[in-house]
Amino acid sequence: xxxxxxxxxxxxxxxxxxxxxxxxxxxxxxxxxxxxxxxxxxxxxxxxxxxxxxxxxxxxxxxxxxxxxxxxxxxxxxxxxxxxxxxxxxxxxxxxxxxxxxxxxxxxxxxxxxxxxxxxxxxxxxxxxxxxxxxxxxxxxxxxxxxxxxxxxxxxxxxxxxxxxxxxxxxxxxxxxxxxxxxxxxxxxxxxxxxxxxxxxxxxxxxxxxxxxxxxxxxxxxxxxxxxxxxxxxxxxxxxxxxxxxxxxxxxxxxxxxxxxxxxxxxxxxxxxxxxxxxxxxxxxxxxxxxxxxxxxxxxxxxxxxxxxxxxxxxxxxxxxxxxxxxxxxxxxxxxxxxxxxxxxxxxxxxxxxxxxxxxxxxxxxxxxxxxxxxxxxxxxxxxxxxxxxxxxxxxxxxxxxxx
Numbered sequence: 528x529x530x531x532x533x534x535x536x537x538x539x540x541x542x543x544x545x546x547x548x549x550x551x552x553x554x555x556x557x558x559x560x561x562x563x564x565x566x567x568x569x570x571x572x573x574x575x576x577x578x579x580x581x582x583x584x585x586x587x588x589x590x591x592x593x594x595x596x597x598x599x600x601x602x603x604x605x606x607x608x609x610x611x612x613x614x615x616x617x618x619x620x621x622x623x624x625x626x627x628x629x630x631x632x633x634x635x636x637x638x639x640x641x642x643x644x645x646x647x648x649x650x651x652x653x654x655x656x657x658x659x660x661x662x663x664x665x666x667x668x669x670x671x672x673x674x675x676x677x678x679x680x681x682x683x684x685x686x687x688x689x690x691x692x693x694x695x696x697x698x699x700x701x702x703x704x705x706x707x708x709x710x711x712x713x714x715x716x717x718x719x720x721x722x723x724x725x726x727x728x729x730x731x732x733x734x735x736x737x738x739x740x741x742x743x744x745x746x747x748x749x750x751x752x753x754x755x756x757x758x759x760x761x762x763x764x765x766x767x768x769x770x771x772x773x774x775x776x777x778x779x780x781x782x783x784x785x786x787x788x789x790x791x792x793x794x795x796x797x798x799x800x801x802x803x804x805x806x807x808x809x810x811x812x813x814x815x816x817x818x819x820x821x822x823x824x825x826x827x828x829x830x831x832x833x834x835x836x837x838x839x840x841x842x843x844x845x846x847x848x849x850x851x852x853x854x855x856x857x858x859x860x861x862x863x864x865x866x867x868x869x870x871x872x873x874x875x876x877x878x879x880x881x882x883x884x885x886x887x888x889x890x891x892x893x894x895x896x897x898x899x900x901x902x903x904x905x906x907x908x909x910x911x912x913x914x915x916x917x918x919x920x921x922x923x924x925x926x927x928x929x930x931x
Contacts, residue, residue, distance in 0.1 A: 530891045530929060532580035536588050538673060538681030539882055540730075542721055544591025544631040547611075547795050547842050548686050548735070550602040551871035552878050553627050554612055557620035559584045564616070568876035571883050575926045581883040589627045590672045590681075592634030592665070592721075594650040599628040605795070609842040611869045630676075632668050635661050637690055637717040657712045658720060665724040680889075682882045683725040684733045685740055685759075688797060690716050698745070702752065705745035722746050726755045731885040734759030734908075735878060742908045747896065754894030756885045761905040763915075764873040766791060766846040767817060769864070771915040774821040777852060784822050785859075786829040786851040793870065794840035817905055817913040842869050877903050891929065899925035 541549040558564045566572035571581055603624070606612040617624070633647050636654030653664060673681060693716060698708040709715070709723070718738035725732040726741065726749045734740035734757070741750060741757045750757050763771065766789055777784050818830050850862040881903055888897050901907035902918035912918060 530580055530887065533582045533586060533886070533890065535679035536586045536676065537582045537882075537886055538588050538590060538669075538676065538678045540669060540672070540681050540683045541589065541591035542634060542683070542685045543687035544589075544593045544627075544634075545595060545597055545599050545602050546593075546686055546688075547602060547606060547797070547871040548874045548878065549591060550599065550606060551611060552875040553589050554603070554616060554620055554624065555875050556584050556587055556589075556879065557623040558616045561619060563619060564613075566876070568873070569879055570877070570922075571880045575923060575930060576883075578930055579887060579926060582886050584879075587882075588630075588676050588678060590630035590676075591627075591632075592668070593631050594634045594636050594647055594687075595645040596647045597645050599624065599631070606842060606871065609869070611842050611872050630672060634687075635665065635717045635720060654717070658709045658715050659712075661720050662709075662724045662727070665721065666728050669724075669728065669730065680730065680886075682731045682733060682886055683721065684878060684882065685718060685721060685736050685738065686878070687718065687736055687738065689736060690718060690738045693739070695743075699739075699743040700745065702745045702748040705743070719743060719746065722757075723749065726750045726753055726757065729753060729755055731755060731889045732757040732759075733878065733881045733885055735762040735874065735881070737761040737906070741896075742906070747908065751895045754892075756888045756893050756895070756897050757908070758881055758885050758897040758900040759904060759906075759908050762874050762877060763903060763905045764870060764877065765844060765866075765868055766848065767905045768915065769846075769848070769866070770818050771821065771913050771918075774818060775914045775916065777850075778822065783853040784824065784828060784850060785853060787818055787822070787848065788829070788831050789846060789848045790833040790835075791844060791846045792835050792837045792840060793844035794836070794838050795842050795870070797870070821913050842871050843867055844870050 543549055559566060603612060603617055607614050607617060633649035633653060636646060636650040653661060669681060698704040716739060718740040722732055722741040723746060726746060732741055737760065740759055741747065742760045815830050815832055819828065822828055845867045847865045853859055881900060884900055885897055896909040898909035898911065899922045901909060901911050902915055902922050
């Protein structure tokens with residue numbers, strides 16, 4: 528199948544626009560345009576994806592929603608201080624950074640976030656509106672952004688903080704029931720409202736967070752109905768990536784894993800949010816589920832993940848894992864691993880990949896959940912295996928299908 532190359536610029540709308548990942552992504556793209564660094568970590572820069580007519584860095588325009596009052600320069604300064612963003616890159620791309628800052632608008636404040644630090648009062652006002660009014664306001668922001676920059680479409684990317692875990696509602700199980708609840712004015716998680724706004728207005732969506740967003744059956748139904756591509760849930764960047772790559776080794780070698788215990792320490796604003804147990808529960812659920820599904824083991828298998836906020840670590844995260852397993856003749860052995868990485872530097876190139884892939888899939892006439900993107904997520908919305916190697920093979924097969 529032949530897909531026509533994009534002939535007009537594409538908007539990237541970042542929910543959580545002044546967060547570390549958004550900041551790293553925007554300046555990373557600006558640097559790629561200027562040839563200031565290589566596309567290390569960008570999967571779509573290699574084969575076979577480079578043969579597809581994907582949108583280029585030159586054709587991306589950034590805007591976003593943000594609920595905090597902190598300036599973009601504060602996020603930049605933190606990443607420069609952490610050694611993630613080179614100071615010379617920031618200086619060279621100052622003009623583009625100013626344009627991005629100017630295109631950032633107050634976002635919807637989720638009801639559970641009231642009382643947090645640095646919250647924009649305009650976001651609180653927006654969050655107090657009825658759901659239908661919130662959706663209308665968000666779509667109006669997107670429409671004006673596209674008109675201002677002469678864009679022919681955009682991809683909405685949710686990079687917001689982890690929401691408080693909520694039990695599923697019956698109204699989230701079908702589109703008709705969900706829209707009835709919207710009409711009735713019942714408050715909804717912000718991620719659901721952003722997802723509804725995107726999919727109802729025909730805009731592809733990437734949910735890089737653990738939040739419910741388009742993974743709710745009602746929103747999955749909406750995406751299919753409107754033939755809009757979406758991908759998610761919860762970006763797989765570090766410890767879970769390692770788990771889904773390594774766990775199949777134990778099953779393929781018929782080694783019995785008794786316990787896999789993980790412990791994470793992280794700083795930055797995401798770490799501060801996860802310091803709250805109600806937010807942390809949402810994150811841990813996705814990190815633990817993939818491992819249990821890969822290893823099986825039932826009640827005999829112990830898995831656990833601990834997350835602690837260590838402010839001085841900034842954008843760097845340290846993860847430690849202990850794997851207790853059994854070999855031939857019942858011999859008990861352990862494998863221990865420790866790694867330290869920058870969450871933003873790991874995540875940003877994957878977001879660029881996902882924007883390119885969902886935009887391409889939309890232009891190719893696809894709709895609904897992009898199953899081929901499962902390798903990017905801890906909890907893929909389309910389901911399937913958690914085995915990273917098999918997931919990546921599926922992505923390659925999907926790309927080659929368009930190449931004939």
